[in-house]
Amino acid sequence: MPPAAMPGVGEEAAEEQQTKQGGPALEGLVVGSYCHDVLLRGGRVVGETLGGAAAFVSTVLDAASPPGASFSVVSKVGPDFAYASAPAPARHPPLLCPAPTTSFHARFSDAAAHDAPDRQLSRVHACDPIYPDDLPDRRFAYGLAVGVAGEVLPETLDRMIRLCRAVLVDAQALIRVFDAAAGGGGGAAVRHTALEGTPYAPLLQRVAFLKASSEEAPYIGVETARRRCCVIVTEGKEGCRLYWDGGEARVAPFSAVQVDPTGAGDSYLAGFAAGLLWGLSATDAALIGNFFGAAAVSQIGVPTFHPEMLQVCAHDTYYSTHQYSI
Numbered sequence: 001m002p003p004a005a006m007p008g009v010g011e012e013a014a015e016e017q018q019t020k021q022g023g024p025a026l027e028g029l030v031v032g033s034y035c036h037d038v039l040l041r042g043g044r045v046v047g048e049t050l051g052g053a054a055a056f057v058s059t060v061l062d063a064a065s066p067p068g069a070s071f072s073v074v075s076k077v078g079p080d081f082a083y084a085s086a087p088a089p090a091r092h093p094p095l096l097c098p099a100p101t102t103s104f105h106a107r108f109s110d111a112a113a114h115d116a117p118d119r120q121l122s123r124v125h126a127c128d129p130i131y132p133d134d135l136p137d138r139r140f141a142y143g144l145a146v147g148v149a150g151e152v153l154p155e156t157l158d159r160m161i162r163l164c165r166a167v168l169v170d171a172q173a174l175i176r177v178f179d180a181a182a183g184g185g186g187g188a189a190v191r192h193t194a195l196e197g198t199p200y201a202p203l204l205q206r207v208a209f210l211k212a213s214s215e216e217a218p219y220i221g222v223e224t225a226r227r228r229c230c231v232i233v234t235e236g237k238e239g240c241r242l243y244w245d246g247g248e249a250r251v252a253p254f255s256a257v258q259v260d261p262t263g264a265g266d267s268y269l270a271g272f273a274a275g276l277l278w279g280l281s282a283t284d285a286a287l288i289g290n291f292f293g294a295a296a297v298s299q300i301g302v303p304t305f306h307p308e309m310l311q312v313c314a315h316d317t318y319y320s321t322h323q324y325s326i
């Protein structure tokens, strides 16, 4: 069986913590930096938006968490940060550093080149890493490690694991390396390294869920990783698969008209976490993840969610008949 729910997170755990500590029972900790995204097609800038997994994750958690499930965000930006008044950073302000805000160029392939990857990313600036001491010194029900530019250091992930009852990790926080020779335009091309050779690998057995895109999956070694934690591989418009020690499940997608793939994986992970917070099983929570991933690709930049979309999601998840198109 896949993990029934987020370990230690759910109604009973909530009641227990509420009674013992009187604080917010389901408080989460989101660690990863906001960034600037420049979207390019055919060498021309077609959009400039707020980015960073923390921005997408905060937006989805704000929309979909159960009542009373608050969360704190630990994110770093520089003095040039252009989106301080956007909803996510305004509600969850970042720490200010002297270094410039992390920024990425995302180059999209033409529709004609069908077998090309959706986008090629290069990192143009990297703000400071997030250190263990940057994290609040208190306990959390759950944590989301969602770095985009290597800012979640191994020692920071280790501290998250100590502070949080369950930690969900986006593989992109662990396996990205930056190739200055191949970036173009002053940036460094985003590449991947094998997770097994990194200092993050020994931490995996203390992580609850590790999510990777299908492009990242070969680098995390699904067969090894699934013996240490539950692994989720997202497969774009095909939905996702969950792998655990002894089994796997496929969870079907919602259909969407994709206008910008940015943030699909981030939104998926936050939707998945929200599903677990509502007490759903991992496979049902993955359906919520698919809903938010589909919603993300159907809008440019950080999406907005309307109450009627969420009602349809709740209905379709309840009946497991997600025929809804976004």
Ligand SMILES: Nc1ncnc2c1ncn2[C@@H]1O[C@H](COP(=O)(O)OP(=O)(O)O)[C@@H](O)[C@H]1O
Pocket (backbone or CB within 6 Å): 212, 213, 214, 233, 234, 235, 236, 237, 238, 239, 240, 253, 254, 255, 256, 257, 258, 261, 262, 263, 264, 265, 266, 268, 289, 290, 291, 292, 293, 294, 297
């Ligand atoms: N074109 C699409 N149509 C419907 N759902 C999508 C589409 N693209 C992505 N999704 C949803 O978002 C999730 C994450 O997308 P994916 O492309 O796999 O991640 P990433 O953004 O990390 O590359 C998918 O598992 C799926 O649920």
Ligand SMILES: O=P([O-])([O-])O[C@@H]1[C@@H](O)[C@H](O)[C@@H](O)[C@H](O)[C@@H]1O
Pocket (backbone or CB within 6 Å): 035, 036, 037, 050, 051, 052, 053, 054, 056, 104, 121, 148, 172, 261, 262, 263, 264, 265, 266, 267
């Ligand atoms: O699209 P996705 O993989 O879910 O996540 C994206 C990151 O890969 C990218 O580095 C960042 O610039 C985007 O804002 C977004 O966070």
